[in-house]
Amino acid sequence: MHPAPSVIIFTTFSGLGFGLLAWLGLGFPDVSGGTAFAFFFIAYALAVGGLLASTFHLGNRKNAIYAFSQWRTSWLSREGIASVMTLLVFAPYALSLIFADTALPFLGYLGSILALITVFTTSMIYTQLKTIPRWNMPLNPVLFLLYALSGGALMAGEAKVAGVLILLLTLLQVAAWKMGDDRLSSTGTDKGTATGLGSIGTVRMLESAHTARNYILDEMVHIIGRKHAQKLRMIAGILIGALPAAILLLTPAGHVTSFVALACHILGVIVGRWLFFAEAEHVVGMYYSRD
Amino acid sequence: MTALPASTDKKLGLVIDLDTCVGCHGCVTSCKGWNTENYGVPLSDMDAYGADPSGTFLNRVFSYEVQPADKPAQTVHFPKSCLHCEDAPCVTVCPTGASYKRTEDGIVLVNEDRCIGCGLCAWACPYGARELDQAAGVMKKCTLCVDRIYNENLEEVDRVPSCVRTCPAGARHFGDLGDPDSDVSKLVAERGGFDLMPEQGTKPVNKYLPPRPKDTMETAGIPDLKPVATEAKGFLGWLDKALEKL
Numbered sequence: 001m002h003p004a005p006s007v008i009i010f011t012t013f014s015g016l017g018f019g020l021l022a023w024l025g026l027g028f029p030d031v032s033g034g035t036a037f038a039f040f041f042i043a044y045a046l047a048v049g050g051l052l053a054s055t056f057h058l059g060n061r062k063n064a065i066y067a068f069s070q071w072r073t074s075w076l077s078r079e080g081i082a083s084v085m086t087l088l089v090f091a092p093y094a095l096s097l098i099f100a101d102t103a104l105p106f107l108g109y110l111g112s113i114l115a116l117i118t119v120f121t122t123s124m125i126y127t128q129l130k131t132i133p134r135w136n137m138p139l140n141p142v143l144f145l146l147y148a149l150s151g152g153a154l155m156a157g158e159a160k161v162a163g164v165l166i167l168l169l170t171l172l173q174v175a176a177w178k179m180g181d182d183r184l185s186s187t188g189t190d191k192g193t194a195t196g197l198g199s200i201g202t203v204r205m206l207e208s209a210h211t212a213r214n215y216i217l218d219e220m221v222h223i224i225g226r227k228h229a230q231k232l233r234m235i236a237g238i239l240i241g242a243l244p245a246a247i248l249l250l251t252p253a254g255h256v257t258s259f260v261a262l263a264c265h266i267l268g269v270i271v272g273r274w275l276f277f278a279e280a281e282h283v284v285g286m287y288y289s290r291d
Numbered sequence: 292m293t294a295l296p297a298s299t300d301k302k303l304g305l306v307i308d309l310d311t312c313v314g315c316h317g318c319v320t321s322c323k324g325w326n327t328e329n330y331g332v333p334l335s336d337m338d339a340y341g342a343d344p345s346g347t348f349l350n351r352v353f354s355y356e357v358q359p360a361d362k363p364a365q366t367v368h369f370p371k372s373c374l375h376c377e378d379a380p381c382v383t384v385c386p387t388g389a390s391y392k393r394t395e396d397g398i399v400l401v402n403e404d405r406c407i408g409c410g411l412c413a414w415a416c417p418y419g420a421r422e423l424d425q426a427a428g429v430m431k432k433c434t435l436c437v438d439r440i441y442n443e444n445l446e447e448v449d450r451v452p453s454c455v456r457t458c459p460a461g462a463r464h465f466g467d468l469g470d471p472d473s474d475v476s477k478l479v480a481e482r483g484g485f486d487l488m489p490e491q492g493t494k495p496v497n498k499y500l501p502p503r504p505k506d507t508m509e510t511a512g513i514p515d516l517k518p519v520a521t522e523a524k525g526f527l528g529w530l531d532k533a534l535e536k537l
Contacts, residue, residue: 001414059408059428066387066405070293076411077386130380130491131417188490189417191355196485196499197309197367201359206366209319209351212344216419219410283488284419287353287371 001132002222003277006056011122011276012269014050014083015144017043018115019152021090025112028156032101040094042155044087051083075128079121086114119148126276133183134280139176146172147269154244154262163248166265170241173272177233184281194286205290220282232275239268293385295378299397302469303435304375304496305455306478310503311462314354314368318454318463322350322372322433325453329438331403335426347424349373349433350454357502367502370463372454373420373433374487374495375399381412381421381432389430397469397496398437403429417491440465468496 020043024031031039055061068084070077093107123144126135150165191205192198244261251257326349327333336346350372358364375392379399382390389405390412392398401412401421408428413421421432436452439445449456455463466475475498478484484498523531 057410059410059423059430060406061408063387063389063405063407066389067407067409068386070386070388073293073383074386076384076409080386125411128384129415131415189488193488193490195355195367195369196487196501197355197357200502201357201362201364204356204358205353206356207354209353209371210345210348212346214345215347215413215422215425219413219423220419282414283417283491287419 001277001280001282002219003274004057006053007277008270008273010050010054011144012050012266012273013046013053015119015122015148016151016155016266016269017046017048017050018083018086018118019148019150020155021047021086021152022112022115022149023152023156023158025090025093025108025110025115027103027105027108028153028158030103032097032103034098036094036097039156040090040098044090044094047083047087075121075124079118079125082114082118082121086111086118089114116145116148119144131283132280133187133189133283134180135276137176137179137183139172139179143169143172143176151262151265151269154248154258154265157253157258159248159253159258159261162261163245166241166248167245170237170245173240174233174237177275180279184283187283189283189286191286191289194283205288208288216284217288221285221288222278223285226279229275229279232271236268236271236275239264240272241265241268244268293382293388293390295382295392296394299377299392299394299469301396301467302375302377302496303396303398303440303466304468304475304498305372305435305452306464306466306468306475306484306498306500307370308462308464308482308500309367309369310500311460312352312368312370312458313460313462314352314366315459316352317457317459318370319348319350319352321453321457323348325436325439326431326434330434331401331431332424332427332429334431335424337425345425347422347431349420349422349431362505362507365502365505370454371418371420371487372497373399373435374418374493374497375433375435377494377496378492380415380417380491380493384411384415386411398435399432400434400437401430401432403427406430417488417493418495435465468498 067077067080071081089107089111093104093111096102096104120141123141127140130136146169150162150169153162153165191203195203197203244265247257247261323334334347338344353369355367355369356364357367375397379392382392387405387407389402406429408423410423412430421430424431440450451465455465464475466473468475479498482500484500486495
């Protein structure tokens with residue numbers, strides 16, 4: 001899949017934003033007044049900024065309001081609704097902490113649950129796609145939730161909790177990379193089933209249907225950059241997890257160490273999300289494969 | 292609504308004969324022509340006269356070579372467009388309700404006045420049947436020429452999809468695949484029509500007819516050619532040897 005900057009930014013930063021909101025709703029850190037303003041400003045900026053970034057890959061934004069209508073069947077629609085509900089529920093919670101020094105725990109808990117539901121719906125937009133076997137596995141939503149929770153804990157200043165979560169996240173991410181490598185072949189889809197000609201013999205593309213590129217190739221048959229995938233996985237694994245976890249768990253907690261760990265982590269998540277898209281093979285590629 | 296109908300009254304679709312298709316791309320051109328002037332926004336081209344032209348098409352023809360284990364390879368021309376699946380994954384993922392499957396005839400359509408151009412339906416389609424128009428920013432797909440097949444202003448012979456009407460080889464057939472007594476259903480039964488990527492669980496309505504088995508040519512009687520000269524002679528032979536020794 002084409003690793004478009006808009007979707008990488010969207011999944012990375014809205015995930016972090018909703019992750020931070022989930023912790024803030026539970027009272028971690030226990031903030032009020034100006035500090036609360038700072039925390040909620042960052043969380044809202046990340047969540048809303050990410051969501052806005054996602055609209056940049058829309059071809060026809062003027063119909064965006066209809067995207068809230070199909071929650072019965074569409075994960076994308078559910079995500080839109082869940083994200084708006086989360087942001088709305090947190091607004092009175094944040095305002096009451098900032099201006100009245102009063103926590104409204106019920107709203108906080110509700111908001112935290114909604115924030116995690118939002119992240120889950122985001123993950124399901126990708127996980128639901130049978131056409132992209134690498135995404136179509138139960139570990140995918142678990143990872144999205146762990147990314148949000150560990151990044152959120154890191155920003156909430158819960159250094160030790162974040163360290164443990166990040167360690168777990170890194171192990172699962174490495175497992176997901178390994179499992180993902182076998183997904184396409186395990187579906188049984190190949191050029192034979194794609195063309196239905198496999199029962200006659202080995203299928204090879206003689207001529208593509210078009211000499212120029214098209215939307216399908218640009219969007220779904222991204223193969224550039226896969227040759228460095230192993231190196232990028234190593235880099236992502238170190239930045240997402242190994243380095244921040246070591247900093248968080250082995251050094252005394254402090255603003256500087258947390259900031260370094262967070263910077264590493266975010267950079268790693270961006271590399272990881274680039275890989276998430278770039279490595280994902282869409283079965284339509286079978287029609288174009290020259291192998 | 293993007294919920295799929297439990298069943299449709301008819302299952303209109305195409306039957307494509309891979310034995311007959313000659314790969315002329317006539318259906319591609321006639322599809323582009325009809326659909327750029329009729330249902331929905333035009334099928335735009337980008338940089339049409341420049342160095343890197345591209346455009347939106349609803350139907351495309353690939354060519355494959357199939358190599359059986361013990362016979363000569365054969366070429367198969369392979370037209371591909373929307374298969375109007377019964378379990379169309381492109382419909383249920385749509386967040387706006389722009390994509391829908393009609394209860395009356397099973398045609399999968401896009402309401403462009405609702406489409407936000409998110410592209411998720413194209414991601415969900417295993418067949419690459421949907422293309423986002425780069426000028427209008429809305430999703431385009433085969434409509435089964437919904438504006439022809441019921442159009443009483445056209446001669447009856449023209450009330451079939453444009454690709455079917457155009458095909459000079461008679462490789463494309465249109466009809467109700469939900470009716471076991473229809474011509475297309477009989478054709479599918481007789482020729483062993485198959486689904487593309489059945490493992491994706493989309494239950495395509497469109498069917499493909501396999502190429503008929505090829506004649507086996509008598510090849511045993513032809514002896515292998517033997518080299519007519521193994522040793523080079525004359526001046527060139529001397530030159531060859533002299534150069535070899537260098």
